[in-house]
Amino acid sequence: MLTTIEKIVFVILALISAGFTIHGIKTIVDSVRKGRPAPELKNIPASLIKAGITVLLQRTIFKARKALSTIHLGLFFGLITYAFVNLVDVLEGFIPGFELVYGGRHLAFPFLNSSVINTFNLIADLMSGALLIAITVFLVRRFIAKDKRLEYRGNVLLNPKVKAGGQKTDSLIVGVFVILHVSARLFGQSFRLTNGADPFMPIASLINSTFGASQTGVHAAWWISLGWVLYILPYITRSKHTHFTVAPINLGLAKQNPRGQLDPAIPLKVVNGNQYEPGAKYLHDLSWKRVLDSYACVQCNRCQDICPANFAGRPLSPSALEVNKRYLLKDATFASHPDRLLLPLTETVISPEAVWSCTTCYACVRVCPVGNEPMADIVDIRRRLIVEGAELDSGVQNALQSLATNGNWMSKGKRLRGRWAKEMEFPIRNATEEPVENLWFVGDTASFDERVVPNTKMVARIFQCAGLDFGIMYQNESNAGNDVRRVGEEGLFEQLVEQNLQAFGKAQFKRIVTTDPHSFNTLKNEYPQFGGTFEVKHYTAVLVRLFEEGKLTIKNKLPHYKVTFHDPCYLGRYNGGFTAPRKLLELLGVEFHEMPRNCENSFCCGAGGGQIWMGKVAPGERPAENRIKEALSTFGKNPSEKKQLFIVTCPKDMIMYSDAVKTTGNEGKIEVRDLIQLVAEAVGVEEAAVVEAVASPA
Ligand code: SF4
Ligand code: SF4
Secondary structure: OOOHHHHHHHHHHHHHHHHHHHHHHHHHHHHHHOOEOOOOOOOHHHHHHHHHHHHHOOOHHHHOOHHHHHHHHHHHHHHHHHHHHHHHHHHHHHOOOOEOOOOOEOOOOOOOOHHHHHHHHHHHHHHHHHHHHHHHHHHHHHHHOOOHHHOOOOOOOOOHHHHOOHHHHHHHHHHHHHHHHHHHHHHHHHHHOOOOOOOOOHHHHHHHHHHOOOHHHHHHHHHHHHHHHHHHHHHHHOOHHHHHHHHHHHHHOOOOOOOOOOOOOOOOOOOOOOOOOOOOOOHHHOEHHHHHHHHHOOOOOHHHHOOHHHHOOOOOOHHHHHHHHHHHHHHHHOOOOHHHHHOOHHHHOOOHHHHOOOOOOOHHHHHOOOOOOHHHHHHHHHHHHHHOOOOOOHHHHHHHHHHHHHOOOOOOOHHHHHHHHHOOOOOOEEOOOOOOOEEEEOOHHHHHOOOOHHHHHHHHHHHHHOOOOEEEOHHHOOOOOHHHHHHOOHHHHHHHHHHHHHHHHHOOOOEEEEOOHHHHHHHHHOHHHHOOOOOEEEHHHHHHHHHHOOOOOOOOOOOOEEEEEOOOOOOOOOOOOOHHHHHHHHHHOOEEOOOOOOHHHOOOOOOOOOHHHOOOOOOOOOHHHHHHHHHHHHHOOOOOOOEEEEEEOOHHHHHHHHHHHHHOOOOOOOEEEEHHHHHHHHHOOOOOOOOOOOOOOO
């Protein structure tokens, strides 16, 4: 179809386009390689294949925004189809007489029979329509409907180019490209239909019925359609649309360690004799994988939608963090401002206030369709700020000081840790002095906080009643360090780990049981990094086992309670502990109502990552207050005969939600209870009851 001159021009333009595209790819690879070593990945080819399948099935995008994700299917499969379509179009341009219309004319490839050609044409034609519909929806959403979810709060630090609308320009360019490229191709196909409609090209046939056939039209449409491709390929390497190709790679190289295990503050692998400071101050202090995150980022703001800190009006947006990283890299490489990489991340990608707003709830990482970990960047930035002596919130400072001196954050003497146990009506064994099967790691809040201690005692009574062989470590227990590590105090975290490992060394036990999901997480997932590998169970899983083994039996079912359950981040999202609490509620016979945000999608109470220690409370609705409202709306507007309960399984949740019930003025409408209180009532172990020890402990 093309003349010789046209072919030469096209080849020259294609070579220029390939040159710019390769330069773009090389620039990205070079900047990713400057990142620090990441934790080693196992079996990368298998991970990449798995990620490829995940992307092909579009599994990750359906974690949120189901309707838009469905429309995105048109865009995704349309663009994949067009990769083949463009190849065929190039062949049609270069091979004289080769045209795939009406089942194939002047076939240059005899193996292509007419049914293959007709199928190809039908798919290409229909996918063209799907692409045009999808891109129109996305353009309307951004430019006409102005979906608020694509915007950032005014208090979030943004790269000046993002503020000036860089993302919108990118979207517009790619949107216009898709429309022109696909429309030109459809018109080109319609102009080829010299014999009228082709049933396998319905959209092209429709256009043909109005505009007819035209060889000049075929020619012009070919150049418009493919000329755009030559422009857009290098452009993509310089725009936010790098995610087209980087996202599957990023997913394939995503974290393989448990969700609840943070990367070490200093890379374990030394490259070129580099001495690394803990954490991250500059962009290339981040691991190469997290530099790659910014190129994979779709800039969809799904992570911002579910961020509890952002919800509470704090200046934190995990998506802005990734977007700012991307624009910083773009400024430094394509715009020749490498000096900008010498600016601290707290000036370029995230404000210090935002850094200290994160609750480390993991929701942003979980929802991200491309496997990004903005939360991990935040912890790394905190780590360096701590090492450099950054000014901390006074509450956090006090907590850390107390943790260093007393091994707990509540400024209590070490010896007081087991006081609650000494108040019990039966002795609780010291696991560092005699062997026990279950070492109960109680945690700070459950040991010291007067609002929670009654529940701790209740757990002890239930364990005793079931004949569980258990003990605690009294003053030998220190805070497990989960939140200390997430605040960025890696040195203190390691000190606490060492203290606890020493205490565990004195004890003989089969497994650790804990009532605190934060301790549960770090003991289970992070102590192995320091040589402490244990079987760790949350008390809800232990209770389910005790019921299943018949060591606990329900005496009174509790149908008079209407309850909802809050999944704590560190039990649920981090460690998949969704089933045991629900199974217990089912056994108890309560009227159970699931909140809309549940399990993986649970909404953080706002206490994690050291937030509970903060002296300053930000104005506005707090996440826990919003959650209480969610619970009440789940129960419905009509007044209930039954008592409405908000059930928790984390000592911090007990505090956060009891406060939130008061501050939202909902006392009398809903009550916060730990699940153990319901179990005690159903089993018949009341607070004041004297529990007789079962003769032979299990
Ligand atoms: S971990 Fe939670 S609070 Fe922190 S940035 Fe992610 S979503 Fe926001
Ligand atoms: S980090 Fe993930 S969820 Fe957040 S904007 Fe980027 S792609 Fe979307």
